[in-house]
Amino acid sequence: MNASGKTGPLVEVEDLSVNFVTRESNVRAVNGVTFTMMPGEVLCVLGESGSGKSVTMRALMRLLPPKRSVITGKIRVAGEDVLAMSEAALRRMRGATVSMIFQEPMTAFDPVTRVGDQITEVIRLHRGVNQAAARQRALDLFELVRIPSAQQRLDAYPHELSGGLRQRAMIALALSCEPKLLLADEPTTALDATVQIQVLILLRRLQQELGMSVIFVTHDLGVAAEIADRVAVMYAGRVVESGPVRDVLRSPLHPYTAGLLASTVHDQPPGRDLETIPGAPPDMRNLPPGCSFAPRCSLAGDDCRTTTPPAIEAAPGRIARCLRVHAPEAALV
Amino acid sequence: MDTSTTLAPIDARDRGGPRQPLLIVRNLRKHFPIRSGVLGRVSAHVRAVDGVSFTVMKGETLGIVGESGCGKSTVARLLMRLLKPDGGEHIFDGEAVGEAGGISVAEMRRQVQMVFQDSASSLNPRMPVQGSVAFGPIAFGTPRDRALAQARQLLAKVGLDPVLYGGRYPHELSGGQKQRVNVARALALDPRMVILDEAVSALDKSIEAQVLNLLQALRRELQLTYVFISHDLSVVRWISDRVMVMYLGEVVEIGPSNAIYETPKHPYTRALLASRPALDPDNRRLEAPVSGDPPSPINPPSGCRFHTRCPFAEPVCSARAPALGEGDVMAHLAACHMQDAASGHSKAVREIRH
Amino acid sequence: MSTTTATASPPATINATPPRQRGYWGNVGYRLRYDPVTLLFGTVLLLIILCAIFAPLIAPFDPYQESIIRRLKPPGYRGHILGTDELGRDVLSRILFGGRITLTMGILPVMVATLIGGGLGVLAGFAGGLINALIMRVMDVFYAFPSVLLAVAISGAMGGGAVNGMIALTLVFIPPLCRVAETATTQVRNLDFVDAAKATGAPLRLVLWHHVLGNILGPVLIYASSLVSVSIILASGLSFLGLGVTPPEPDWGLMLNALRQAIYISPLVAAMPGIAILITSISMNMVSDGLRSAMDVRS
Numbered sequence: 001m002n003a004s005g006k007t008g009p010l011v012e013v014e015d016l017s018v019n020f021v022t023r024e025s026n027v028r029a030v031n032g033v034t035f036t037m038m039p040g041e042v043l044c045v046l047g048e049s050g051s052g053k054s055v056t057m058r059a060l061m062r063l064l065p066p067k068r069s070v071i072t073g074k075i076r077v078a079g080e081d082v083l084a085m086s087e088a089a090l091r092r093m094r095g096a097t098v099s100m101i102f103q104e105p106m107t108a109f110d111p112v113t114r115v116g117d118q119i120t121e122v123i124r125l126h127r128g129v130n131q132a133a134a135r136q137r138a139l140d141l142f143e144l145v146r147i148p149s150a151q152q153r154l155d156a157y158p159h160e161l162s163g164g165l166r167q168r169a170m171i172a173l174a175l176s177c178e179p180k181l182l183l184a185d186e187p188t189t190a191l192d193a194t195v196q197i198q199v200l201i202l203l204r205r206l207q208q209e210l211g212m213s214v215i216f217v218t219h220d221l222g223v224a225a226e227i228a229d230r231v232a233v234m235y236a237g238r239v240v241e242s243g244p245v246r247d248v249l250r251s252p253l254h255p256y257t258a259g260l261l262a263s264t265v266h267d268q269p270p271g272r273d274l275e276t277i278p279g280a281p282p283d284m285r286n287l288p289p290g291c292s293f294a295p296r297c298s299l300a301g302d303d304c305r306t307t308t309p310p311a312i313e314a315a316p317g318r319i320a321r322c323l324r325v326h327a328p329e330a331a332l333v
Numbered sequence: 334m335d336t337s338t339t340l341a342p343i344d345a346r347d348r349g350g351p352r353q354p355l356l357i358v359r360n361l362r363k364h365f366p367i368r369s370g371v372l373g374r375v376s377a378h379v380r381a382v383d384g385v386s387f388t389v390m391k392g393e394t395l396g397i398v399g400e401s402g403c404g405k406s407t408v409a410r411l412l413m414r415l416l417k418p419d420g421g422e423h424i425f426d427g428e429a430v431g432e433a434g435g436i437s438v439a440e441m442r443r444q445v446q447m448v449f450q451d452s453a454s455s456l457n458p459r460m461p462v463q464g465s466v467a468f469g470p471i472a473f474g475t476p477r478d479r480a481l482a483q484a485r486q487l488l489a490k491v492g493l494d495p496v497l498y499g500g501r502y503p504h505e506l507s508g509g510q511k512q513r514v515n516v517a518r519a520l521a522l523d524p525r526m527v528i529l530d531e532a533v534s535a536l537d538k539s540i541e542a543q544v545l546n547l548l549q550a551l552r553r554e555l556q557l558t559y560v561f562i563s564h565d566l567s568v569v570r571w572i573s574d575r576v577m578v579m580y581l582g583e584v585v586e587i588g589p590s591n592a593i594y595e596t597p598k599h600p601y602t603r604a605l606l607a608s609r610p611a612l613d614p615d616n617r618r619l620e621a622p623v624s625g626d627p628p629s630p631i632n633p634p635s636g637c638r639f640h641t642r643c644p645f646a647e648p649v650c651s652a653r654a655p656a657l658g659e660g661d662v663m664a665h666l667a668a669c670h671m672q673d674a675a676s677g678h679s680k681a682v683r684e685i686r687h
Numbered sequence: 688m689s690t691t692t693a694t695a696s697p698p699a700t701i702n703a704t705p706p707r708q709r710g711y712w713g714n715v716g717y718r719l720r721y722d723p724v725t726l727l728f729g730t731v732l733l734l735i736i737l738c739a740i741f742a743p744l745i746a747p748f749d750p751y752q753e754s755i756i757r758r759l760k761p762p763g764y765r766g767h768i769l770g771t772d773e774l775g776r777d778v779l780s781r782i783l784f785g786g787r788i789t790l791t792m793g794i795l796p797v798m799v800a801t802l803i804g805g806g807l808g809v810l811a812g813f814a815g816g817l818i819n820a821l822i823m824r825v826m827d828v829f830y831a832f833p834s835v836l837l838a839v840a841i842s843g844a845m846g847g848g849a850v851n852g853m854i855a856l857t858l859v860f861i862p863p864l865c866r867v868a869e870t871a872t873t874q875v876r877n878l879d880f881v882d883a884a885k886a887t888g889a890p891l892r893l894v895l896w897h898h899v900l901g902n903i904l905g906p907v908l909i910y911a912s913s914l915v916s917v918s919i920i921l922a923s924g925l926s927f928l929g930l931g932v933t934p935p936e937p938d939w940g941l942m943l944n945a946l947r948q949a950i951y952i953s954p955l956v957a958a959m960p961g962i963a964i965l966i967t968s969i970s971m972n973m974v975s976d977g978l979r980s981a982m983d984v985r986s
Contacts, residue, residue, distance in 0.1 A: 048537035049508075148625075162626035163401075192400035193564065194642075197608040198621040219537065222610025226617055245614045263542035265567045266612055270590070273546045274571070277539040280507055413886050442888035455879035459901040465880070468897060472889030515883075522887060 008079065010181060010213050011037040011060070016073035017237075018055050018064065025285045029055040031237040032073070034311070039180065042207055042214045044224040044245065046260075047234035050281055053217045056234070057183050060215070061098055062090055078180055095126055099179035103186040105170040109158040115169050116142075116154025119176055126177045141172040145202060164195035168202070175206065182207075184216045188223060200226045221264050225249055230317075233257045236282050236292035243318035253320040256293045291323065299324050344556075346444060346525065347391075349427045354662070355526055355558050356389040356412070361421035363407055367631065380630050381407040383582035384421075388662050389526070394552065394559040396573030396590070398566055398605070402630050403579040405562045406450075409530040412560065413447050414438045426525075443473070446519035448512075450531035455515055456503040462514045463488065463499035469522045487517040491547060509540035516547065526558040534563060545572060566609060570594050575663075578602045581630050581638040584657055588665030598667035601639045637670065649677045718981040725977025732970040739786030748777035750784040750937045759953040770956035772942065773949050778956055782963050785937035788849060790967070792931065792938075793919035796853050800860035801911045807861070808868025809903065813876055813895060823869060826862040834859050838921050842930045849938075852931035856918055867910045871903035905982040912975035916968030923964055939964050 018030040030052040037043050047053040058064050059071055062082055075082040078097050085093065094100075102108055109118060116138055123134040135154075142150035145168040153165065161169060167187060174182060184203070188196040204227055207214050216227055224231050224245060232242040233254065241254040252258040259277035268274060279296040282288055288295060294304040301323075309321040315328065362385075364378040382404040389395045397405045410416045412423070414431065422429065425445070429435030449455035456465050466484035471477055485495035491513040493499075503511055512532065519527050529548070533541045549572065552559060563569050569576060570590055577587040578599065586599040597603045604622035611617060623642045628634055634641045640650035649670055657668040670676035719725055738745065747766060754775030762770040769778040811822040829837065842855035875881060876899065884894045923940025925931030932938035934945070942960035950957045 048539065162629075164626040192627060193566070193608040194400065194604055194621070194623050195626050197610070197618055198624065200610070201618065201621055204617075220610070221538070222612050225612045225614050226610045228614070249612070249614065260538060264538050264612075265542065265545065265565070265571050267567065268571055270571050270573075273549070274542040276542040276546060278543075280509060280540065281537075410882075413882075415882050415885060439888040442886055447883065447886050449879040449883060451879055455883055457880045457884075457898050457902065460897070468884060468893075469887030469889060472887055472893050518883065 009036040010039045010041075010078060011035075011215070012074070012076040013056075013060070014074040016056065016059060016075060017071070018052070018059055019070040020068055021070060022068065027284045028287055029237055029284060030059065031287070033234075033237070033239050035232055035239060035242060037213060037215070039213055040207075040211050042204075042216060042227055042229045044228035044231040045215060045217045045234060046219070046221065046224050046231050047217075048219055048281060050236075050284060051234040052237035053234045054185055055237075057100075057185055057215060057217050060183060061094055061100060063100075095122070095179070096177045097179060098181045098183060099174040099177065100183040100185065101167075101170050101174045101187045103189050105163075105166040106158060108170045108173060109166075111158055113157075114155050115158055115161070115173075116156075119154075119169075119173050122173060123176050137176070138172070141176055142169070144175070144206070145169070145172045147172070163191055164198060167191060167195075167199055171199075171203070171206070175210070178210070179212065181213045181215065184214060186218055187216075189218070189220070196223075197226075203227060221249065221261065222266070233260070236287060237284065238292065238321060239319075240293065240322065241318075241320045243315075247315070247318055253314055253318065253325050254293075254322050255297045255299050255324070259296075291321075344525065347426070351391055353391070353427055354388045354424075355391045355426055356560075357422070357424040358388070358412070359386045359422040359424075361385045361408070361411060361423065362419045363404075363411055363416060364419055377631050380582050380633055382411060382418075383633075385579070385582070385584055386421075386657070387577055387584065387587060389558060389560060390662060391525075392556060392558055393574040394561055394572055396569035396576040397560065397562045397579060398564065398569050398576060399579035400564060400605075400627050402581065402627055404582040404630070405579050406530055408579075409447065409528050409560070409562055412528055413442065413445065443522050444524055445526045445528065446522060446524040447528040447530060448515045448519050448532040450534055453503070453508075453511070456511055456518075458503055461500045461502060462506065462511075463495065465503075466514065466518045466521050469518070473522070484517070484521065487520055488514070490520070490551075491517045492543075493517070507540075509536055509544060512536060512544055513547070516544075516551070520551070520555070523555075524557070526560070528560045528562070530562045531564070532561075533568060534565065541568070548572065566594075566605060578605070581627065581633045583638060584668065585639065586665075586667040586669075587657070588667075589663055592665040596665075598665065598672055599639075599669045600643050600645055600671075602667070604642075637668070645671060645678075645680055647678055715978075715981045719977060722977050722981065725974055725981070728970040728973035729977070731966065732974055735786060735967055735970070736790060738783050739790050742780075742783040742787060746777075746780035746783045748780045750776060750780040751935060752776060759949050759956065761953060762955055769959050770953060772946055772956065778942075778959050781937040781942060782939065782959060785939050785942060785960070786963070788932055788936060789919055789922060789939045789964075792849065792853055792856065792922035793915050793967075793971075796856035796922075797860055797911050797914045797918050799857045800864050800914075801907065803857075804861035804864030805868040805907050805911075808865040808870075808907075809872050809895075809899070811865070812869040812872025812903075813899060815873075815876075819869070822865065826865050829858075829862040830866075834863075834917075835921065835924060838925060839928065839930060842925055847930050847933055849932045849936075852922060852925045855925070856921055859921070860914055860918065863914070864907065864911060868903060868907050871906045872899060875899050875902045905979075909975055909979045909982065912978060913972060915975075916971040919964060919968055919971075923960075 014034050016030055016033040020027040020029055033056055045053045045056065060075060060077065060082065064071065071083060077093065109115060119138040119141065120134040123129065123137050138154060139150055142154060147153050147165055147168050158166060188199050191199060200223065218224055228245040230243065231245050231248050232239045233256065235256050241248060241252065241257045248257060249261065252261055262275035263277055265274060277296050282292050290305040290307055291309050294300040297304065304323055307323065309323045311319050311321050312325050312327050313319050314325050361382055363382040364380050366375040367377045367379060368374065369376040385408060397408065399405045407416065411418050425436055425441050430441050431438045456462060463481055463484040466487055467480040470480040470483060485499050488495040488499055493510060493513050498506065498510065533544050536544060545568065551557065561569060561572050573590045575588065576590050576593045578585050578601065580601050586593065586597065586602045593602065594606065597606055607622040625642055628641060636651040636653050637655050640646040643650065655668045655670045655673060655676065658666050660666055670678040671680050672682055674681050757771050757775040759773055760767055760771045762768060764770060767777050772778055772781065807822050811819040838855050838859045841858055842852050845851040845855065881894060881898050884898045922931055923943065926938045926940035927944040932941050934941060939960040946957040946960065
């Protein structure tokens with residue numbers, strides 16, 4: 001790739017696989033995930049627990065335990081090969097190019113240090129500015145994420161902040177070095193409904209103002225609808241469908257996406273049974289051959305149980321891994 | 334076999350007939366003391382449940398919604414008497430619970446069971462799941478073998494093959510399977526009422542729908558009465574006949590499900606409903622309905638507890654607490670000064686008078 | 688309507704996994720069998736205990752038989768496999784016989800303390816409130832002193848001898864075991880399954896027995912087993928100071944004390960009782976570690 005590439009993709013993941021190896025078992029958490037992402041895009045990785053969505057995200061930052069995890073494939077972030085990086089280069093990337101926010105903000109903060117001091121310290125470390133400048137920047141960040149009475153809140157300890165404020169403070173911390181890419185791992189899942197929507201709107205606004213790219217991991221279709229440009233639906237360690245959020249939510253291609261949409265409770269008439277996907281996700285230590293969704297799929301045939309479906313581009317920008325989905329040319333024949 | 338007799342419309346334990354509410358709660362209160370200092374002096378109270386009143390009819394499902402700290406889980410534990418209320422009346426099928434001349438707590442517990450949220454900690458990790466299901470009946474004197482046989486039948490009823498799963502330990506089951514076991518355990522004593530405290534909240538969406546369908550089927554088959562507690566408004570709407578909205582330990586609105594969702598009266602209910610993600614990328618929420626987090630229930634705001642976040646707040650709202658009012662069971666009530674023409678609020682309902 | 692068992696899962700899955708009917712302890716045993724390290728040290732421990740029990744049968748010499756001419760001979764001297772001590776007694780025989788006293792002083796105090804301390808801890812944890820405060824504050828008083836000092840002080844106050852030494856050790860171990868049991872009980876008591884059991888209306892004693900005890904037994908037993916090696920070392924220390932077992936009884940700590948003066952003359956012999964203590968306590972710790980991982984159902 002040429003290095004001029006401001007117009008090139010920010011993230012390229014090719015055939016990423018992550019195995020967790022222990023003495024007794026081999027968990028195939030991610031099995032050949034491929035996606036690219038342009039600068040300024042918001043990609044939602046949608047999936048249920050155990051689908052490999054968080055593991056994919058951590059692999060992007062190489063945050064997985066090196067002894068127990070085997071990562072194969074290619075990850076390039078801002079043109080650099082993440083899997084080949086030295087520890088020093090990795091440290092520079094984390095925070096400066098890529099930053100991460102989590103479901104539980106308490107994990108990101110030291111409980112016995114004031115939040116303002118923590119953010120100030122990070123800014124000084126990464127930017128080499130003096131204390132006063134760093135403090136001013138921290139205050140600007142708190143105002144950016146709309147923390148009321150920011151000046152006083154800088155001097156608060158993490159436990160003194162409410163859940164929503166803590167989440168905002170963590171976003172401020174993550175933005176302190178102006179990352180090109182923000183990884184968000186279910187940052188609104190633990191929040192109350194009225195607070196969740198505030199944080200979602202804030203993230204959307206920040207993303208647009210700062211021109212950042214965001215990868216947003218969630219299990220909630222509604223959250224994806226609020227924030228995503230594109231979605232990638234994961235099931236059993238694979239991206240089974242990806243495409244623009246509008247198209248995927250309106251006319252899902254993959255039976256799993258369709259089932260997920262149908263079984264999400266949202267103003268269905270009471271008194272009638274909800275549509276469900278029968279069965280449960282597969283054991284990741286012992287994945288079935290062929291399509292992992294076949295055992296739960298109403299459209300599955302014998303071919304699904306033997307052949308792993310290839311990625312098919314059914315429409316421009318829309319990819320599905322399902323034998324029942326056809327490329328447009330094939331459909332015309 | 335005994336469950337097939339539920340085709341008979343009248344339960345032997347039924348006292349007042351179908352018109353008598355199964356549960357009446359009046360002015361229920363629970364304040365947790367906060368102790369501080371070396372001597373453990375009480376410095377403040379968490380006013381977790383502060384004067385809650387409601388009624389549950391036989392065979393209906395009452396949904397309780399609200400955000401964290403609103404007291405909905407405390408209500409569940411009070412109804413089960415896992416916590417002792419600080420005040421208020423608690424009447425089960427016409428009999429006062431735990432009072433002289435009423436029904437004893439132990440007897441009430443045989444008729445009211447609970448399903449807990451956290452499927453991980455709600456099953457004994459050292460006990461095969463059929464043992465957990467059979468524990469209640471064994472404690473009440475059912476011979477062990479018969480109780481275990483019943484437990485296996487119940488596991489089958491909630492969709493778990495007893496041969497395959499009965500002898501397993503909780504860690505060998507998935508979250509959805511554990512929650513099915515929890516449902517089976519709640520049914521083991523053949524209760525009349527089940528309290529479901531965030532029973533599906535921890536489950537994946539595709540599993541959540543399965544368990545919700547199961548709960549509805551069981552309710553119909555066994556003629557159960559549910560109190561369904563959740564933070565998920567969509568789920569509550571689907572399962573409930575009536576809905577009660579709580580905020581900081583108080584009931585702010587109660588009424589038939591359709592009324593609450595179609596014509597919410599309280600600004601908080603409207604905010605909650607408007608905070609739900611739209612599921613439509615072309616119709617995104619542009620502005621948050623309310624700002625800030627719910628305040629702490631330790632020192633709740635004066636007057637109407639929602640006035641600190643309410644877009645319509647006026648001086649009267651912080652001065653005086655609005656009353657929920659009274660009505661029959663199906664009445665749609667909201668504790669808001671705007672619903673009371675005499676409150677002095679500038680937006681108080683007037684059109685009704687015209 | 689069909690009968691109640693109509694809604695079972697599809698038949699295809701029935702023979703997927705065989706039904707598991709191994710009980711909890713069966714599971715623990717099954718896992719221990721596949722843990723070579725624990726098995727190895729368990730065997731060593733078993734051998735040590737068997738040696739102590741059958742000491743009269745396997746000891747090559749009388750452990751009390753002194754000999755002026757055979758003092759402090761090196762290992763291998765005329766059939767004295769581990770040499771002789773400062774009074775010419777066979778060290779191997781004394782270690783074998785000494786195991787009886789030393790192991791008893793290691794295990795018995797811990798067992799008694801587990802019953803008393805564990806019981807108090809469960810009571811404190813489950814009752815909470817005033818009872819908890821009362822029990823735990825008394826324990827805190829004992830906690831204020833280092834265990835060695837406490838053992839020395841108690842047995843010093845009661846006078847020497849093996850029995851008094853064991854009583855002292857028991858008293859030393861009650862507070863930590865009580866603390867562990869109390870912490871475990873408090874944690875378990877707040878879990879939902881205990882509430883669920885209470886919500887069935889079952890009597891409290893059944894809830895305690897079926898849902899609380901089973902879940903704290905693991906941590907308490909594991910902690911107790913790790914205390915055995917501490918107890919052996921403390922018992923040896925008491926004897927070393929002249930407070931536990933009195934001469935000429937063969938106790939490992941006492942032997943270590945007596946042979947201390949010979950450390951420059953016959954260092955190898957002088958080290959023997961120490962090695963015995965070391966091997967026993969390492970084995971005990973390893974077995975306790977193995978037990979800990981085997982008893983963790985979730986792994």
